[in-house]
Amino acid sequence: MTEKKTRVHNFGAGPAVLPETVLEQARDELLAYGRTGMSVLEMSHRSAAFGEIITGAEADLRRLAGLSDDYAVMFIQGGASMQFAMVPMNLRGEGRSADYVLSGIWSKKALKEAQTLGAARVAGTTEGERFVRVPGKAEIDFDQQAAYLHFTSNNTIYGTQWRSEPEPPAGVPLICDASSDILSRPLDVAKYGLIYAGAQKNLGPAGVVVVVMRRDLLERTPAKLPLMLSYKQMAESRSLYNTPPTFAVYVIGLVLKWLLALGGLAEIARRNEEKAKRLYDAIDGSGGFYRGHALPEHRSLMNVTFRIASEDLEKEFVKNAEAAGLSGLKGHRSVGGLRASIYNALPPAAIDDLVAFMADFQRRKG
Amino acid sequence: MTEKKTRVHNFGAGPAVLPETVLEQARDELLAYGRTGMSVLEMSHRSAAFGEIITGAEADLRRLAGLSDDYAVMFIQGGASMQFAMVPMNLRGEGRSADYVLSGIWSKKALKEAQTLGAARVAGTTEGERFVRVPGKAEIDFDQQAAYLHFTSNNTIYGTQWRSEPEPPAGVPLICDASSDILSRPLDVAKYGLIYAGAQKNLGPAGVVVVVMRRDLLERTPAKLPLMLSYKQMAESRSLYNTPPTFAVYVIGLVLKWLLALGGLAEIARRNEEKAKRLYDAIDGSGGFYRGHALPEHRSLMNVTFRIASEDLEKEFVKNAEAAGLSGLKGHRSVGGLRASIYNALPPAAIDDLVAFMADFQRRKG
Numbered sequence: 001m002t003e004k005k006t007r008v009h010n011f012g013a014g015p016a017v018l019p020e021t022v023l024e025q026a027r028d029e030l031l032a033y034g035r036t037g038m039s040v041l042e043m044s045h046r047s048a049a050f051g052e053i054i055t056g057a058e059a060d061l062r063r064l065a066g067l068s069d070d071y072a073v074m075f076i077q078g079g080a081s082m083q084f085a086m087v088p089m090n091l092r093g094e095g096r097s098a099d100y101v102l103s104g105i106w107s108k109k110a111l112k113e114a115q116t117l118g119a120a121r122v123a124g125t126t127e128g129e130r131f132v133r134v135p136g137k138a139e140i141d142f143d144q145q146a147a148y149l150h151f152t153s154n155n156t157i158y159g160t161q162w163r164s165e166p167e168p169p170a171g172v173p174l175i176c177d178a179s180s181d182i183l184s185r186p187l188d189v190a191k192y193g194l195i196y197a198g199a200q201k202n203l204g205p206a207g208v209v210v211v212v213m214r215r216d217l218l219e220r221t222p223a224k225l226p227l228m229l230s231y232k233q234m235a236e237s238r239s240l241y242n243t244p245p246t247f248a249v250y251v252i253g254l255v256l257k258w259l260l261a262l263g264g265l266a267e268i269a270r271r272n273e274e275k276a277k278r279l280y281d282a283i284d285g286s287g288g289f290y291r292g293h294a295l296p297e298h299r300s301l302m303n304v305t306f307r308i309a310s311e312d313l314e315k316e317f318v319k320n321a322e323a324a325g326l327s328g329l330k331g332h333r334s335v336g337g338l339r340a341s342i343y344n345a346l347p348p349a350a351i352d353d354l355v356a357f358m359a360d361f362q363r364r365k366g
Numbered sequence: 367m368t369e370k371k372t373r374v375h376n377f378g379a380g381p382a383v384l385p386e387t388v389l390e391q392a393r394d395e396l397l398a399y400g401r402t403g404m405s406v407l408e409m410s411h412r413s414a415a416f417g418e419i420i421t422g423a424e425a426d427l428r429r430l431a432g433l434s435d436d437y438a439v440m441f442i443q444g445g446a447s448m449q450f451a452m453v454p455m456n457l458r459g460e461g462r463s464a465d466y467v468l469s470g471i472w473s474k475k476a477l478k479e480a481q482t483l484g485a486a487r488v489a490g491t492t493e494g495e496r497f498v499r500v501p502g503k504a505e506i507d508f509d510q511q512a513a514y515l516h517f518t519s520n521n522t523i524y525g526t527q528w529r530s531e532p533e534p535p536a537g538v539p540l541i542c543d544a545s546s547d548i549l550s551r552p553l554d555v556a557k558y559g560l561i562y563a564g565a566q567k568n569l570g571p572a573g574v575v576v577v578v579m580r581r582d583l584l585e586r587t588p589a590k591l592p593l594m595l596s597y598k599q600m601a602e603s604r605s606l607y608n609t610p611p612t613f614a615v616y617v618i619g620l621v622l623k624w625l626l627a628l629g630g631l632a633e634i635a636r637r638n639e640e641k642a643k644r645l646y647d648a649i650d651g652s653g654g655f656y657r658g659h660a661l662p663e664h665r666s667l668m669n670v671t672f673r674i675a676s677e678d679l680e681k682e683f684v685k686n687a688e689a690a691g692l693s694g695l696k697g698h699r700s701v702g703g704l705r706a707s708i709y710n711a712l713p714p715a716a717i718d719d720l721v722a723f724m725a726d727f728q729r730r731k732g
Contacts, residue, residue, distance in 0.1 A: 006403055013410070015609065023408075024397065027397060030392060037372055037374030037693065038374060039389050041571040042383050042384050043381055044379070044694065045572065077445070078444055080608070082444075082594045116591070205613050206611055228445070228447050228451055241447070243572045245572055251407065325403065327402075327403065
């Protein structure tokens with residue numbers, strides 16, 4: 001295949017690498033899906049074929065994540081940023097306040113949207129330490145009356161990740177932005193009231209968010225809410241109130257099938273740990289040439305952030321890496337340095353190549 | 367190409383047929399776009415390559431529609447249904463009322479969303495005639511103080527279309543849901559305050575809406591609005607406030623290039639008129655076997671609705687047509703009968719085949 005030779009290793013933070021077999025299948029079916037005689041891009045969302053695609057994606061997600069029927073699954077447009085607004089609009093309730101744990105820019109943005117329309121407070125933050133770690137559970141000051149507690153499970157910009165969930169008081173649902181580590185490891189969904197994840201890191205292409213929500217919380221949706229912003233409407237219509245982003249849902253379905261075939265969440269977690277360990281070992285074993293950004297016990301298995309002594313060397317690293325077919329290694333502008341996003345779909349061979357490149361770069365410049 | 371043989375003629379109302387050359391290009395680039403070494407599905411929305419895609423799509427839209435810089439162009443998620451809410455949230459203003467002209471179910475839905483959050487009134491409707499025509503300009507009772515006037519330029523379900531725009535009083539911006547006839551004919555944009563169109567009929571795949579908005583109206587956006595619902599935010603960030611639906615924007619870009627290569631809006635209008643005329647001629651020339659649903663002078667060039675004497679025959683028509691490779695001809699459940707959606711991308715050969723099938727069906731059953 002000529003395509004294989006021309007493909008780079010994509011370490012971008014999102015939209016991010018997809019499994020090559022998923023792309024090949026999407027390509028092969030692009031003009032005619034199954035026996036429909038049309039592309040998924042052209043297919044009615046009310047057709048039997050698309051019905052199978054969307055119910056199949058939901059069923060595969062339920063199987064992978066072990067979701068009971070107590071949870072609704074929704075495919076919603078607008079990205080995680082729209083969820084920053086939909087969560088308080090649906091779940092906070094009149095006159096109540098919501099709690100937010102801050103572990104990076106994205107949780108701050110979620111808080112800000114919640115404060116646009118009502119009361120929300122900071123229950124814990126590590127901003128004073130420039131988010132090099134996530135707050136400890138004992139550092140969180142819970143509001144016992146909060147409508148919910150919101151946190152961000154993985155912080156793409158800083159390369160930090162929660163090892164286990166914060167534990168809000170009884171009756172305070174836990175809400176999680178899991179955009180950058182959804183389905184990267186087994187998850188005890190029963191701890192959560194709602195989990196949302198923009199697809200473009202671990203699930204599929206940009207343009208759709210997967211929302212998993214405990215059904216009893218659907219009753220909180222207020223009556224006077226535009227229908228497109230209502231979880232209740234979306235859940236009742238099974239994401240088909242209006243035309244969903246059909247092609248994005250289809251690609252998610254292919255990714256979920258790829259994950260199942262691989263062995264599910266336990267196996268992907270094993271692979272992710274192995275991939276991350278090799279990269280962190282390369283950083284830690286560089287004698288200080290490469291320095292990790294996040295505190296070691298808070299390191300993310302999805303986004304590996306690190307630095308070199310000078311910004312000039314970092315620029316040269318990014319440029320040389322790009323030339324070597326290692327793409328997207330520049331850190332986020334707010335933190336600087338380097339970042340390797342190593343989501344589920346990034347093949348282990350990409351880690352091999354990056355580690356070899358890092359060693360070679362150090363030999364030449366160290 | 368084996369794909370060509372297996373493709374059907376897609377008369378579905380949306381998501382709808384795309385130009386085959388567009389699909390072929392998307393397929394050929396699916397694993398590696400240009401020299402990026404990655405799929406558009408995997409590409410950062412902040413990358414240079416995607417920057418060219420989205421600014422190129424905007425530039426081509428401006429060229430096709432003759433948009434001056436007085437108008438902002440936005441790519442927004444959530445479908446037209448989200449616009450039903452965003453239009454009043456951004457443009458109505460505190461304590462004011464908006465006018466809606468009803469010409470079908472979609473304009474009624476737009477009205478209903480506007481009424482969820484404030485005042486909106488019916489300025490004209492043909493619901494009493496089951497929407498077989500659009501309201502006459504003289505039948506519209508304008509509120510001189512309305513925040514805006516909203517109408518739906520083409521009504522997919524009934525197969526009706528406005529020949530020219532309603533003319534609201536001076537100072538009342540005209541807002542149009544043009545989802546099902548955008549870029550099907552030349553448009554005098556200067557008459558409009560805002561035009562929105564879900565992509566999945568004439569522009570591209572589902573999952574993105576194109577919004578064209580007179581910039582002075584951006585000042586109406588209230589301060590306390592979630593950022594994802596703010597036209598002002600979307601316009602200022604050039605649709606890149608958060609991750610846009612990148613692949614959908616890319617396909618729109620390909621469709622716009624296809625339209626430009628074809629000769630632009632004057633040429634596509636000529637083709638659309640020719641296609642529609644042949645189909646309406648077949649209906650009108652059937653001696654009453656086929657009967658058009660919409661009043662002739664209100665007929666849509668995009669959705670041709672018609673009936674046969676019995677529902678059993680209609681069912682048989684749909685079934686036999688499907689078997690003959692003519693897909694999606696069943697009418698909307700609220701109207702019944704038959705509907706051929708003949709958007710820009712439907713090739714003239716599809717009309718040939720449908721007209722021949724109709725004549726044959728009549729010979730066998732008439």
